[in-house]
Amino acid sequence: MSKRRINKVAVIGSGIMGSGIACHFANIGVxxxxxxxxxxxLTDKEKKKGLTLEDEEVRNRVVNNSLQESIKSKPAPLYHKDFADRITTGNMEDDISKVSEVDWIIEVVVERLxxxxxxxxNLEKHRTEGTLITSNTSGIPIHKMSEGRSDDFQKHFCGTHFFNPPxxxxxFEIIPGPKTDQEVLDFLNGYGEKFLGKTSIVAKDTPAFIGNRIGIFGIQSLFHQVKExxxxxxxxDKLTGPVIGRQKSATFRTVDVVGLDTLVHVANGIYENVPDDEEHEIFKLPGFIDTMMEKEWLGSKSGQGFYKKIKDDKGNSEILTLDLDKMEYREKERASFDTLKKTKDIDNVTDRFEVLINGDDKAGEFYRxxxxxxxxxxxxxxxxxxxELYKIDDAMKAGFGWQHGPFEIWDAVGVKKGIELIKDLGKEPAAWVNEMLETGVNSFYDVREGNTYYYxxxxxxxxxxxxxxxxxILDNIRESKxxxxxNxxxxxxxxxxxxNVEFRSKMNSVGADVLAGINKAIDIAEKSYDGLVIANNGKNFSVGANVGMIxxxxxxxxYDELNAAVKYFQDTCMRLRYSSIPTVVAPHGMTLGGGCEMTLHADRVVAAAESYIGLVEFGVGVIPGGGGSKEMTVRAQDLFRKDDLELNTLREHxxxxxxxxxxxSAYEAFDTNILKEGKDIxxxxxNRRIAAAKEVARMMADQGYTKPIERTDIKVLGKQALGPFLVGTDQMRAGNYISEHDQKIANKLAYVMSGGDLSEPQQVSEQYLLDLEREAFLSLCGERKTLERLQHMIQKNKPLRN
Structure with missing residues (x-):
């Protein structure tokens, strides 16, 4: 049998989901x-232009407007704006025959059978036999869609449910129809995971499938509980947010973002289609939701939902909250519970569940x-x-952003304790749970030899x-390996x-312990191993240096201690570059400041596409001091070609x-030269990042890795660059684009990246630039306004402009 490949897809329907799916396929090069x-x-605008219904601009208006709206939306659907060029638009009358050339047709039209x-x-008239055809639906039964279709169509047809934003x-739920080929399901399962970067789950053709069936139950259950x-x-929102490993937007803020109408549509669909569900009435909408729907308080899209953003008399934004009893907006109130305070020092979310369910206040009752x-x-x-129970957990983690699925939480509180909670509500668990305990199995999951097993x-x-x-999976090997x-x-x-070096500090910030750990790992690797990876499975790779310590x-x-600490950071980054073993950093999520500097100094980078990388030290009143300012200077000079372009290249960096x-995204990091084309992956x-980083380190070792020679050939431009930089910051200050302190920081950076006040360009060593960088960093730490910025970041977790 020939191997199936996806080079071209057709997406039918360009609404929010259709355009989002199209953009994500463009992201992966399809x-x-x-x-x-x-x-x-015709619109009035089209009439004024003298266009007719036959003009291509008019005929493709719907698709072009939808796609442009999607591309401009936040968060961006594309990894890089240039990837939009991979999408060709058309309409379903003039261009439908082109579906004969594609490998996969995805239907994303309105949710009506x-x-x-x-x-x-229409598609069946033009589709080539053997072409995959799937429907993105959140609830219409797949078997009803395949009725009356040809045999070949039915064999290659199933549901593929992407979650928004794709x-x-x-x-990525895959729902087979009555005649779907196993080969099709296996292919889509693998493709979703490997190419689309998804958690692929083959589900059954039941109302709302897996993710929405459990997720909407959870939300509806809360809706009823809130009044009760x-x-x-x-x-x-305080009880259902980060404290239990859920999104910061928790429940009501999430509903505002998704749109109340979307939630109601799915909940109504479940209510109508599962009459025998033992919790059927939970899917019935409570009165306050009906009122909100009538008033069209749908959330962000209508300007108000459970929260409403207004401007006060001074023009400042203020968020109001809906009072569910009075159905009126009021000032936001601070929520506080004693039980939550007891979990403040418990970093590991799974360890909090036991404390939460034993609380003797309203929070404890809520969790039980x-x-x-x-x-x-x-x-x-x-x-x-x-x-399989693990599919329910996977669906909730991947579709709803939960850190732990229902059975993982149940394991954390104990299976027997979970049964007690169920019985206290006058309910019973499924019979198989009691049978599991009777056979002597006391947990839904078990980890052995680095692998997870489910019951x-x-x-x-x-x-x-x-x-x-x-x-x-580092959680599975941490103790045994x-x-x-x-610390x-x-x-x-x-x-x-x-x-592998796994950061375990708070927010994976880089402090003395992390630096000592990296140095120790390099010592061990140089003596007894062939390569080193720096990677973790935390929410983010690293938010940067330990600002509190600075x-x-x-x-x-x-200042002597601070100088030593900064030099230790610089030396550690330089060891990553100049050790006798290959080093690979595998970032994901936020990779900021010191985390970015680590990335800059590795031999290779294997980055998750969703990596948000940058040197953000200006926000706390300093310049990058762990080698970042030096490295961007080096990377600029490595691109120098002709004298007239040298200053422009340096200015960009x-x-x-x-x-x-x-x-x-990681792709945008190529634009800033933080990642290198042709070298970084x-x-x-x-989830595949750490295994891929290990492979890269192994390959480099096998190819005969030789320790690089330290650079002494870096061309710096001296006054030739420093003069124009200082003029530029003067103009920015005069135009009131930057504050006086911003100018001071920028001038220090200009001095470092110019190589100092040299009368003419010359070659210097990396150490020369590191010394300049450290000196500038330390002098800025003596400024009152920098201390204010550092303090503000520690207290408020956001930058201060002063």
């Missing part, structure tokens, strides 16, 4: 044909009821919506979760002669630091 309907009337069937009638939400327990909107209802409901959905109900024992071989650890890092043996030293005026530019599925 050619996309995006089609939509032909308008039946009759319209979808009309579209399929670039960012990782869940007399909770406010703020209190629910909430988790009890969730455990009972999830257990009873097997085997209705899936046969298989038919097997009555733990079964290995498939597809783990392409991942390295530990080589060294301190900041754990160094693990990844096998095949490669070590602030304390600067306030106490301990200067502005990257001066404007604290952060890439909105981008991985769409962040």
């Amino acid at each position: 050619e996309v044909l995006l089609l939509d309907i032909v308008p039946r009337e 009759d319209i979808k069937k009309q579209v399929f009638d 670039r960012y939400l990782e869940l 327990m007399g909770l406010t909107v703020e209190e629910v 009821k909430n988790f009890g209802a969730l455990f009972a409901y999830a257990s009873k959905r097997i085997p209705e919506i899936t046969d 298989g109900i038919p097997e009555k024992t733990h079964v290995k979760i498939p597809g783990q071989d392409s991942y390295i 530990e080589v060294f650890k301190n 900041g890092v754990v160094v693990e043996d990844l096998g095949d002669g490669i070590l 602030f304390m030293m600067a306030v106490e005026q301990e 200067f502005l990257t630091i001066g404007m604290a530019k952060v890439s909105t 981008i991985i769409v599925n962040k």
